[in-house]
Amino acid sequence: MAHSPCPNDTFAFHAWSHGLVPGAPEIDVTFADVDITNGMAERGEFDILKVSYAVLPYVLDEWTLLPCGGALGRGCGPLVLTCEPGTADDLAGKTVAVPSERSTAYLLFRLWAAASVGPLPSAVGVPPAKPGGGPPAGIGKIEVLPFDEIMPAVRDGHVDAGLVIHEARFTYQNYGLHKLADMGEHWEATTGLPIPLGAIIAKRSLGEARLHDLAAAARQSVLMAWDEPEASRSYVLDHAQEMDPAVADQHIGLYVNEFTAALGDDGYAAVRGLLTRAAAEGLVPPLGPHALEF
Incomplete structure (x- = not known):
């Protein structure tokens, strides 16, 4: 798996990356900026990636969007x-x-x-x-x-x-x-929709059963992070690029929310709305009718 070293990702995936999620597939994490992971997706590298939602129209033939683990929200836009x-x-x-x-x-x-x-x-x-x-x-x-x-x-x-x-x-x-x-x-x-920012995607070639295992592990890792927020603190700060701890806490509070645990109807509507609107403006290729289905 490759994802950013930002506090929202290290917080959300701490339990999973440290083998603390019962029954979850083991993952080996590489840290990379989103511009790097977007390129990885287009080249078909790794099995699980945190990428920009904007890259989905270019990669969904090979990758599927997991229904959890990503970054959406309100009041959190660029x-x-x-x-x-x-x-x-x-x-x-x-x-x-x-x-x-x-x-x-x-x-x-x-x-x-x-x-x-x-x-x-x-x-x-x-x-x-x-x-x-x-x-x-x-x-x-x-x-x-x-x-x-x-x-x-x-x-x-x-x-x-x-x-x-x-x-x-x-x-x-x-x-x-x-x-x-x-x-x-x-x-x-x-x-009126939440702001879609970052997505978790996984290789379709892993198969339906393994993809469901990955989604369950991502969701459970988020829930465990909320249950024991101090458990990940040193891990988060070690990778937060000299970020002030108070800023890291603000970062987590803003970007790890209900949409991280589950996209839900509003989350999927936001993603579909963004990519449909962008396609209508000629900014990205159009999505197929079932492209976002998991």
């Missing part, structure tokens, strides 16, 4: 940060750093920007179309950076704005930055 307060119009023609072109954060950003800024480039560095009399010209350039490098890049003037995820929601003020827009607020206001 943010666009700038050095000075501003509005969406201020991004016209500017350079924006993003954590991955296949990240859910970037997909949510593209949907927001299409409504708020104007057309976006379809690839890094490709200028957008400039329709006469339309919305603002759009983002000038997209630059992909590791998520932990984005806030310093904005602060130091290397990029005009940054799309941030994870614990940056709690720490951006420490960099002297300002929130220009909240992608989650826009998503929730326009859909």
Whole structure:
């Protein structure tokens, strides 16, 4: 299995990765940023991965979405940060750093920007179309950076704005930055659905019985984490990239929630809504009618 070293993942999967879930299949965990795991999914590497929901349309022939273990929620969306307060119009023609072109954060950003800024480039560095009399010209350039490098890049003037995820929601003020827009607020206001961020997927070739075992193990690991939150504390902090313990706790409280234990009807509706809407805008391939079924 490969997943991020972020507190939500290490907290949720501590029991499973340490062999504490009774009867669960054993897993060998590799830590990798989501941009890396997205690529792993497209190359068919590993058996279980934590990936961006945005990558699902490209990989669901080989992988299946597990109904638990992922990251969805409310009030937890990616943010666009700038050095000075501003509005969406201020991004016209500017350079924006993003954590991955296949990240859910970037997909949510593209949907927001299409409504708020104007057309976006379809690839890094490709200028957008400039329709006469339309919305603002759009983002000038997209630059992909590791998520932990984005806030310093904005602060130091290397990029005009940054799309941030994870614990940056709690720490951006420490960099002297300002929130220009909240992608989650826009998503929730326009859909009423929770914000889909990260998914747990597993190889279809493992077979139906093993896939159900994996889903059960993921769910039980989450429940055990809630039952004994201190059991994982040292493991979480060891991998939290020098994160303040209070920030790690905020991170877990926001991103490990009822949708982590079970996607449920609202969770599936959010995922389907995001990918259907993005497909309608030509941002991702369309999903088949049963693509998300487990």
